[in-house]
Amino acid sequence: MTTTPVIVVGAGPTGLLLAGDLAAAGVPVTLVEKRPHRISNLSRAFVLHARTLEQLDARALADALEAVGRPLGRLDLFGRLSLDLTALRSRFRHVLVLPQYEVEKALERRAAESGVDFRYETEVTGLSQDTDGVTVAVRGADGRPASLRGTYVVGADGMRSAVRRAAGLPFPGRSVIRSVVLADVRLAEQPEKLLTVNATGDAFAFLAPFGDGYHRVICWHRGREEADDAPVGLDEVREITRLALGRDYGMHDARWTSRFHSDERQAPAYRVGRVLLAGDAAHVHSPAGGQGMNTGLQDAANLSWKLAQVVTGHAPEALLDTYQAERHPVGRAVLRSSGGIVRLAMAGRPWTLALRAALVTVL
Ligand SMILES: Cc1cc2nc3c(=O)[nH]c(=O)nc-3n(C[C@H](O)[C@H](O)[C@H](O)COP(=O)(O)OP(=O)(O)OC[C@H]3O[C@@H](n4cnc5c(N)ncnc54)[C@H](O)[C@@H]3O)c2cc1C
Numbered sequence: 001m002t003t004t005p006v007i008v009v010g011a012g013p014t015g016l017l018l019a020g021d022l023a024a025a026g027v028p029v030t031l032v033e034k035r036p037h038r039i040s041n042l043s044r045a046f047v048l049h050a051r052t053l054e055q056l057d058a059r060a061l062a063d064a065l066e067a068v069g070r071p072l073g074r075l076d077l078f079g080r081l082s083l084d085l086t087a088l089r090s091r092f093r094h095v096l097v098l099p100q101y102e103v104e105k106a107l108e109r110r111a112a113e114s115g116v117d118f119r120y121e122t123e124v125t126g127l128s129q130d131t132d133g134v135t136v137a138v139r140g141a142d143g144r145p146a147s148l149r150g151t152y153v154v155g156a157d158g159m160r161s162a163v164r165r166a167a168g169l170p171f172p173g174r175s176v177i178r179s180v181v182l183a184d185v186r187l188a189e190q191p192e193k194l195l196t197v198n199a200t201g202d203a204f205a206f207l208a209p210f211g212d213g214y215h216r217v218i219c220w221h222r223g224r225e226e227a228d229d230a231p232v233g234l235d236e237v238r239e240i241t242r243l244a245l246g247r248d249y250g251m252h253d254a255r256w257t258s259r260f261h262s263d264e265r266q267a268p269a270y271r272v273g274r275v276l277l278a279g280d281a282a283h284v285h286s287p288a289g290g291q292g293m294n295t296g297l298q299d300a301a302n303l304s305w306k307l308a309q310v311v312t313g314h315a316p317e318a319l320l321d322t323y324q325a326e327r328h329p330v331g332r333a334v335l336r337s338s339g340g341i342v343r344l345a346m347a348g349r350p351w352t353l354a355l356r357a358a359l360v361t362v363l
Pocket of ligand 1: 009010011012013014015032033034035044045046047048100122123124125156157158159160161162163182218278279280281287289290291292293294295296
């Protein structure tokens with residue numbers, strides 16, 4: 001069996017950036033993805049932050065994304081909080097609003113052009129490591145088991161990471177919010193702002209444009225605790241949106257709806273020998289603050305050059321330990337800050353409402 005220097009598992013944004021960086025540095029890399037080859041228009045993330053844009057700029061990808069997305073220099077939250085991003089000391093003094101699939105398309109194109117060996121419809125089912133490398137058990141489209149061999153393996157395979165499980169790492173944490181409703185709808189009345197968000201204590205709602213005539217609605221109501229697979233009706237979305245935003249913008253024609261719960265979890269280690277974790281495989285948190293994809297992309301940017309240096313013999317393996325040292329605290333901080341936003345948005349009792357008002361005033 002031939003050994004590839006690096007096997008990356010998962011072709012989400014984290015895996016695509018990591019694999020693209022390695023290939024661009026001349027390191028042979030295999031990218032294993034269980035999905036068929038298609039990028040869905042059902043997006044999760046909507047926001048790229050300035051630091052991520054800088055990372056993408058270093059890879060000559062930012063200008064094309066800036067041409068597709070819409071910059072937002074001021075964030076208005078909860079009717080009281082306003083963040084002026086134009087004071088940032090960056091070429092990018094804004095967040096860029098664009099669907100996650102646009103980022104994935106750009107990263108996938110770059111990875112393919114750099115020579116990444118893509119293996120779609122290939123699911124990782126387990127792995128074992130020894131002193132020289134890692135043997136990865138996979139199942140292809142025909143359902144037959146096979147194996148791949150890599151000197152290093154990176155699990156960028158999302159929240160339910162098979163790599164994390166196979167490496168024996170727990171994923172401690174808890175669910176912070178249940179029954180969050182997602183709907184992709186058309187709006188009869190266009191919102192005044194690019195991103196619209198508000199929370200009343202009993203309900204919150206967020207609206208963001210896809211740029212193709214549809215808006216994503218993310219909303220939640222304290223009184224509704226449904227299972228993730230409970231059907232979502234447009235009337236429910238309208239009602240919660242009215243409670244949180246005062247109106248429902250005449251939403252109609254839902255092309256997709258879903259319900260999910262949001263967890264806060266982090267792996268205690270991002271590296272076990274020759275196996276590393278990045279992105280949602282290493283940490284998950286609430287979507288509040290729009291940090292998940294951004295944090296994963298920055299994990300990938302931190303890890304890729306280190307792996308390239310180590311596998312080409314230009315740096316000792318100990319360099320990989322700096323990945324954990326640098327990125328684990330960032331993941332923990334993002335868990336705290338996004339969790340804080342959710343708890344404040346959900347605050348229903350008078351003292352928490354007062355705290356929110358005080359915080360908003362201080363900020
Ligand atoms: C409603 C919502 C809104 C969000 N908004 C934002 C936002 O505005 N900004 C932001 O930064 N983040 C946001 N996020 C979070 C963001 O979407 C995720 O953090 C991001 O997708 C993580 O990327 P990833 O590449 O690490 O993992 P994923 O995108 O989950 O990709 C993992 C990949 O691994 C593949 N895979 C899984 N298991 C296997 C296996 N065994 N074998 C092979 N392949 C496998 C999967 O098919 C998938 O393609 C949001 C999330 C949600 C739910």
